[in-house]
Amino acid sequence: MKPExxxxxxxxxxxxxxxLKGIPSATFFSLLRQLTLEGVYADPLYGGNKNMDGWRMRNYPGNQYGYIDIIEKDEFAKIEPISLHDHMNG
Known part of the structure; x- marks a missing residue:
């Protein structure tokens, strides 16, 4: 099937x-959309967001220990994301 x-x-x-049989298609679409967003932005520990690419796309730092060293800076600080899994193996 083509993208269009x-x-x-x-x-x-x-x-x-x-x-669709059994469910309105708009209800199915809403559920599909919600689960897709959860998969893209959840912590990779739960099986989605492979390589934290969803977070990188949004410049989200993930689960950091703290921000004390950058919180007062005026410029945007791009931080490499960290997963909960990284804390367990680090």
Whole structure:
């Protein structure tokens, strides 16, 4: 399926125009969207967000020990993300 067709299919689900048995397509779309976001932004310890790429995309630092050394700085501090798993193995 081409990307344009995928977009059209998702738009049909979101607009409740896809025909599903047992559940409105808009409800399915809402659940799919929520679970996708959780998978992209959850701590990799839970199985999603491979290599913390979701966090890197948003410049989210993950689970840091603290920010005391940079909290007062005026410029944005880009920090390499750390997973909960990193704390357990570090």
């Amino acid at each position: 067709e995928q977009d059209e299919t998702l738009a049909a689900f979101e607009a409740n125009k896809a025909d």
